[in-house]
Amino acid sequence: MFSQHIKTGWQALEVYRHPKAIVLLFLGFSAGLPLMLLFSSLSFWLREADVSRATIGFFSWIGLAYSIKWIWSPLVDKLPLPILRPLLGRRRSWLLLSQAGIVTGLVGMAFTDPAQNLERMALLAVLVAFCSATQDIVIDAYRIDTAEQKLQAALAxxxxxxxxxxxxxxxxxxxxxxxxxxxxxxxYVPQAWMVAYLTMAALMGIGIVTTLIISEPAKPTAPPVLEQRAINWMANNAHLPTPVVKLAGWIYGSLICPFADFILRYRWQALLLLVLIGTYRISDIVLGIMANPFYVDLGFTKQEVAAVSKVYGVIMTLAGAGLGGVLATRFGIMRMLFAGALLSALTNLLFAAMTYAGHDILWLTAVISLDNLSGGIATSAFIAWLSSLTNVNYSATQYALFSSMMLLFPKFLAGFSGVAVDSIGYPQFFIMTALLGVPVLVLVWLASKYMNSKTD
Known part of the structure; x- marks a missing residue:
């Protein structure tokens, strides 16, 4: 019996050797690089440049680009890019364009000193955020388009x-x-940060090379039922001016159909699912903006933060993501969704305890490790669940809607995190972020009951 469990465990791990899983490894690298440079590293840079905590908190609103990406996701889904589309295909053309925009923005940030020109830094960060959010739209659509449902947890x-x-x-x-x-x-040495950001811009080449190497996923051949209505309407109104007919058909097929499809499939329960999507990561996101300023205020150096939070802690996240993928395959996505939400809320309480421990490397290591392990489990389960909600005909638009909803309210609330810390202090702030996760557990339970009844 024991040997059979070992064999089953190894078979579950084999999925990570799939070529599509390896491609997502490199595309994930391309997606994660600009995000850290907009929030974690940038917040450290701004704090060194003597930018106030409140301003750093407001800077996090740049991340709202990730929360409203559903607005332009229909263009990514349906609009062909001239020159690039014939050469690379629908997904890869948008992917290459967004990656080029990220490189441009990072180079501009490298040559900007926030202590001298904070407004220019903010504008360049917005450019990077916009292009990064667009890249996320395409990568998510590529992941959903290129593999069947049983592979989605492993790809995530x-x-x-x-x-x-x-x-x-x-x-x-x-x-x-x-x-x-x-x-x-x-x-504070601004030239040092210039070198750092130019180096990061060069590393975006990994994503660009991957884009040029991978193959374009197949596009669905038969139009969805909702789009067929648009085609029929265009045929019945061919007597109208051609530009008007084409524009009306494109608006219906690209803007209305993706959202109508989701509502028709889930009906009133769609509201429950959207609320859960919009609040699932609220505990982590609200806390995350103040994490680096918290480390700075406790007296940790860049080297200490790099060694623990940015290396060892991230390695624990990788372990959590891998564990979450295996457990979701074995026990089901909804169970792991609940476990991830519970662990994410509980680990926020450890930050509150850390405020009393002060400058203690062991405390930092333990807290960051447990927090990142739980975050990895939660995120892998969450991505797999979101993927299961999409229709492959509208994968870019629908997943962009879901991932935007995931960030919109939490990112807005996180913008006031600096003000909250100044008002109530770090311990109470961290306890508050943990309590924000309690309603999420109720929502996961309700969604689980609905999803189970839908499959019966």
Whole structure:
């Protein structure tokens, strides 16, 4: 019996050797790199440049680009890019364009000193966020289009692995490069951050090379029922001016159908699912903006943060993502969704305890490790669940809606995190973020009951 369990465990792990899983590893790296450079590393840079905590909190609103990406996701789903589309295909053309925009924005940020020109830094960060959000739209659609449902949990796990490796590189790597470039100079050295961000811009080449190598996923041949209505309407109104007919048909097929399809499939329960999507990661996101300023205020150095939070902690996230993928395959996505939400809320309480421990490396290591392990489990289960909700005919638009909903309210609320810390202090703030996870557990339970009844 024991040997049979071992054999089953190895068979479950074999899924990670699938070529599509390996591709998602590199695309995950490309997705994770700009995110860390917009939030974690940038918040450290801004704090060193003597930017106030409140302003750093407001800077997190740049991340709202990820929350409203559903607005332009229909263009990514349906609009062909001239020149690039014939050469690369529907998904890869948008992927290459967004990656080029990220590189451009990061280079611009490298040559900007936030202590001298904070407004320019904000605009360039918005450019990177917009292009990064667009890249996310395409990668998510590629993942859903290229593999069947049974592979989605494994693809989500390898995507998260690549994503977290990028977090090591863009988090710890950026801090280490900046520290090395500063040399013996003490205090704030803007030239050191310039070197760090130029290095990160060059590393986006990994994503660009992957885009050029991978094959374009097959496009569904038969139009969905809802789009067939648009085709019939266009045929019945051919007497109208051709540009008007084509525009009306495109708007219906690209903008209305993806959202109508979701509502028709889930009806009134769609509201329950959207509320759960919009609040599932609220505990982590609200806390995350203040994590680096918290480390700075406790007296941790860049090297200490890099060694623990940006390397060892991220490695624990990789373990959590891999574990979450295997457990979701074995025990079901909804159970792991509940477990991930519970663990994410509980680990936030450890940050509150850490405020009393002060500058203690052992405490930092334990707290970050447990927090990132639970985050990896939660995220891999969450990505797999979101993928299961999409229709392959509208994969880019629908998944963009879901992932945007995931970030919209939490990111808005996180913008006030600096103000909250200044008002009530770190311990009470961390306890508050843990309590935000309690309603999420109820929503997961309700959604699980609905999903189970739908499959019966």
């Amino acid at each position: 796990a390898t995507y998260m692995t690549g994503y977290r490796i990028a977090m090591i590189v863009a988090g710890a790597g950026a801090l280490v490069v900046a520290g090395f470039a500063a040399g013996d100079q003490t205090g």
